[in-house]
Every structure is written in structure tokens, then in C-alpha cells.
Amino acid sequence: MDIGTINNAAQQNAQPVKIRDHIRNTWAELTFDHEDLFLGGARNPLLPHKPGDPYYIYISDKEDLTAMRTYYAEVKEGLLEKIRGGALDGVSEDDVLDIEVRHLPRDQDGKISLQPHEHGILHIPSRGVSPGLDRYSKGTIYNWDSAFMIRGQIQAGRADLARDMLDNLLYEIDHYNGPLNANSTFCLSINDEGELDKPRSQLPLVASKVLMLYHNWDLLKNPPEEDKVEWLKRALRSTEDHHGHWTSAPHYDEATGLSKFNTNHTKPGVEVLHAEPEHYRQAYDSLVEMFEHSKASAVPLEKRDYQGRKDAYYVTLYLERDEDGNPVPYTADLQTGQITGLTEDFFRGDWAMRESGFDPSRRFGFMNVDISNHLAVCLNCFRKKMEDDVADMYGILAKEEPAVLEWKQGQSKWKEAARDTQAAIQEHLWDDASAQYEGDEPSNPRDPMLAAFRDLNVNPLAEQFNIGRFRRYNFISAAVIPLWTGIAKDEQADHIIRNVLPLYEEENGLRTSTRDDTGCQWDGPISWSPNEIMAAEGSERYGYYHTALRLRVKRLKAIESEFDRTGALWEKMHSIRGTNQTGDLIGAGVGYAENDRGFGWTIAEYIDGLRSVERLVRKIKGYPLHEANITTNFMVKTEGVASLAKDDDLAPDGVAAYLDRLGFDQLHDEQLKDNVAALLKEDAGSPVLALH
Secondary structure, three states, rough: OOOOOHHHOOOOOOOOOOEEEEEEHHHHEEEHHHHHHHHHOOOOOOOOOOOOEEEEEEOOOOOOOOHHHHHHHHHHHHHHHHHOOOEEEOOHHHHHOOOOEEEEEEOOOOOEEHHHOOOOOOOOOEEEEOOOOOOOOOOEEEEEHHHHHHHHHHHHHHHHHHHHHHHHHHHHHHHHHOOOEEOEEEOEEEEEOOOOOOOOOOOOOOOHHHHHHHHHHHHOOOOOOOOOHHHHHHHHHHHHHHHHHHOOOOOOOOOOOOEOOOOOOOOHHHHHHHEEEOOOHHHHHHHHHHHHHHOOOOOOOHHHHHHHHHHHHHHHHHEEEEOOEOOOOEEOOOOOEEEEEHHHHHHHHHHHHHHHHHOOOOOHHHHHHHHHEEEEEHHHHHHHHHHHHHHHHHHHHHHHHHOOOHHHHHHHHHHHHHHHHHHHHHHHHHEEEOOOOOOOOOOOOOHHHOOOOOOOOHHHHHOOOOOOOEEOEEEEEHHHHHHHOOOOOHHHHHHHHHHHHHOEEEEOOOOOOOOOOOOOOOOEEEEEHHHHHHHHHHHHHHHOOHHHHHHHHHHHHHHHHHHHHHHOOOOEEOOOOOOOOOOHHOOOOOOOOOEOOOOHHHHHHHHHHHHHHHHHHHHHHOOOOOOOOOOHHHOOOOOOOOOOOOOHHHHOHHHHHHHHHHHHHHHHHHHHHHHHHHHOOOOOOOOOOOOO
């Protein structure tokens, strides 16, 4: 669908579509199967393609090539029969792509050798769901995006689709060494022996998805022949394998026992060269400018201001220089994918920041590439959650098969691992906001650095250049993920919710960081659904029900308002304007000015927000939480009776008046409003909000 410049879209529907109907239709539009690969899904706009060449689908060496080629040939023939029979309106045989099914190509020495124009889609066995409608092909799934999408699918009565998505991720672990950032060859890494190394993965939430599906297995309309306990055993093995991705080199820091985003992959990203052609050139030009400024300075390094020391640090790490110390000229060969002028450390960091999912921002410094030197709060909190989840899996199996000692031992082992990780996070990633270096002013009212969890720089050069070990950056995920995963102590959570969270909160959501004008998409006043969900649920977890309710209602109103204006749900939003118009905040080469329609995780946030409002009112009122245990595994416990709210001071005149001040009556969903009205009349038996 061509809607012109997406960022400036303001389309009005002649016949307005209700948001629930739109969501149902959008799930269908985002969902794809193997037929869709032939209808354009194998044409990935992020990858180069030579005219006249086929599009490529690559299969694992563990799969039989002949059998897979036969399978895809049958899929193609079935599609052609539908077209000839008139079953697909507006589609002709000419629209069907020429696809070649291959193993990864190898050179004469037997090493995997993939040229830029040979990149393509990696086979996954089941249906998938693309994150958005415009920028992504209907042939790729994304690990980070899928986390909340899978939860939203289960909440919306699409558990079978959620299972397909999850089985794809488990397949990727077993066949490509990990759940991939995307099922595309640009996420693969090849070691010196010419074999697959650790791929570009993303935040480790696979265990959470496994447990969530297990707890909601009865919602499957077409359950597999495989028993859910046997499925859990299989998923457990894959999940444990993926945990090793984060606890071995180069992702593991021996000194602290914590993890970092990193890689052995030191080549430019083929998808970056093709889809973000100015990215590497901009990085080089900026580094040369820093170099020239530093070279011209007569001030010794140790006496330079903070920015001067930091620029010298980045130049040392990321600008390639000749034997005389001068910058190597920049060259970029799109045919071979080779670049000169930037160091291997730069490309390592560029890969790693894309693995983080928070790409790009200034959270980890220049172009975000210093990420490989940092122990990230988000990653380590998710790792601890993964260890909790694996312990829960073993606990389930211990109940199912009490005579099997392995299950009880595994549960104890993983509980201990989670405790150790939590202790390490507390020891190494809590920043008490004391000054780190001369000129550091944490109490600067223009950009206060309050005590909070922050990312730790473990590169010895940080001390040598006197730039501080904690990355002094107010970034919302670093603040709220320790709440969402239960890492924070009660007093830390109280401080973060009452003092740090207000730094981010705007009229239409949470800004990503307190910095403005950085030119990065994961930054400034741009808001993102994962952050919104984790902030609200993190507040809820620690008893701040009114705070969570405010965050939820605020976002529901913003999403609905922009849907009314544009007829779509969007990948990201402006937390101040309340619109999808974020492109003017994003500079060339450091983000995607496009704002994608769809969007899977925004749909999931909206669905989850509707459910959470009634739950939060129940908690505030002290009513039993009888809702089906949909989100057990994503932090929100829905059984039993909640503890008392810690933030009653926000609603001294009661929850009804509080909801009125929040503008709750402006929301679209009449069923939600009826349910809440019944609760406010002390009808504790009101029905659960149905979203099927």
C-alpha cells in the first residue's frame, strides 16, 4: 500500500474502522506462510539483489536439500494452481518470484562463503508474523519484536499463531545457533573455520515465551499431537542452549559474571551497506573531525574537558589509522562488502548494537558502537529472568515427574544461577550517582543523574581517558527493566518510580531518554511500546498501581487518538506531540526516519493495556484477581489478592475520581468502561474483558 511519506501520513477514513476490527485485520496482514515468500516475501528490501538472479531461501545443513526443494516446489505449484483457478484476486503468475532453495554456499576449501548479492531468507518451518506492514518483508520474523507480539497473540485468542512463532524461534536455536535478530542471512556470523558462529540474536526472552504458551496450552484450537509436557522438555533443551550464547565468550565478562552485547563478527553489515548507505560514511567523517580537532589541540589529554577526552577515546578505538597515525582513507566496495577507514572494533560494535534491539541511540556512546565494552542493564536483567524461567520449567517437570531427580536438581541449579546474576547486577550496575571524574555533576538540574541502574564500561581505556565507568545517560529501559524483572530492591524501586520515572513521562507516553536533538531513533522524546509495557508492569509489580494505571490510560488514549487521525497503529510515537511524526528527530545514518504501520508490538501494547486497566482497578480496590493467568510469565501475577497500593497519595479522593482526572471516559472500548464501572460499584464479579 502506497501512502506516500509514512512519517507525515494523516489519512482520514471515510468510514471509520473500529480499532478492534483494525487489529484483527492487521494481524492477518502481518501473518505469512511459505506461499507468501513466492508472492514477495523473499524479496527483502534490506538486501541487495542482482537483476535476473533468483531470490534465495537458505536451509540448514541439518535439513535434507532434496526434500526441502521438493517441498518448496510443491508450495509454488499449489500457489500457481490457486492463481490459475482465480482464487487470488489481482495476482498473476508473473507475480510469483523465482526462488532458489540452497544450503549456504561454500568455497573450494569447504568454508561458508556468502557474497553480498547472495544473501537471502533463512527457512523457518511455520507461519510467521512480520513486525510491520511497510519496511519489513512478509517473510521475516524478528526475535525482539516477537516477544510482546506473541503475548498479544495469546491474549487476543491467537494462541496457535503464537505457537507457530515460538516454534520458529526454537527451530532457529537448533539450526542456526540461536534465535535470530531476523531470519535472514545478514544475521549469521562465520568463524575462521568457515562454519556458523554465534549469530546476531537479541534480548533473551525465549524462555518467557515458552512458559507463557505452556501455561495457556488449553487455548490452542489445533493442539499438536505432541503432549505439552514433552513439548516443554524439548523447548527446555533449546532454551538452555541459548543461555550459553550469553554466558560464553565474547558475550561474557569473567570479572563480573555478567553479559554484554558482543560478537566475533568484524565485517560491515551487508544490510547496512544496502539499506543505510550513509551510516558508515557518517561515522568515518565524524571520527576524522574528532581526530583533527584533537590533533590541533595544544591542551594535554588529561586536562581536556570531558567531551575532548571522550572524543579521543572514540578515535583511538574506532578510526583506522596508518603507520604514521593518520586516518586511512574511507572506501566502500558494495560488490565485496569491504570498507576501509573504520576499525574492526567499530564493526564489532555496530553488529552488537543491532543485537541489542536498541539501535541506534547514544546510550552506548558514539553511534552506539561502544556497546561491546559495556555491561548492559537490560541484557543482564533479561538473563536473570531467563534463569528464573528455566528454573520454573524444571519445577513444572519436577511436579509432572517427581521420580526424575534431574528435574529437581535442575530447578535448584537455575534458581542459584538467577540469584548469582541478581547479586552481580546489584553489585556492579547500581550507580549511586556520586561523581565519577572531575567535572562530573550528577546534580546538574538540566540533566540530573539520579541514583539508578546504569550500563558499566569495562574497557580499561575508560579509566585511562578518565571518562567514567558508568555510562551517564538517562535511558528509560535501564531504569525500568530492573523493576519489570524484579531485580530492584524495594527501596530502589520506590526511588526509581517516584524520582527517576518522572524524568521520562510526557503527555502521551514515556520518552526514551532525557536527551533531545541526538538524531537517534531510540532516544529523546520518541516512545516505544516495549518501554511503555515494562514501565507500567514494573510499577505494578512493586505496588504502584495508580502509577501503572496512569501510564496505561495515557498510552491507550494516545494510541487511539493517532489511530483516529491516521487509521493505523505505529511502530513509534512522539511522546509530546502524540503523533507518528518522529522523522524530524532522526538524523541520517542513525535511525530509520520511516515510521512503520502495523505495528505488532504496538498492537500488543494496546491489547495488554486494555486488560491491565481492569486488573489494576481490582488491585486498588482489593478485589480477587480472577482473570485467567495469561501473563504469569511476563511479570504480572493475576491470581489471589494483591497487596495494598503504595501510591494511594495519587488518588486521595478515590480511584473513580482518579480515573476521571486521567480522562478514562475518553477511551473507545465500551466493554472496558462497563467492566470498570461495575467494579467501581463494588461488583467484584464483573467479567474479564474479552479480546478474541
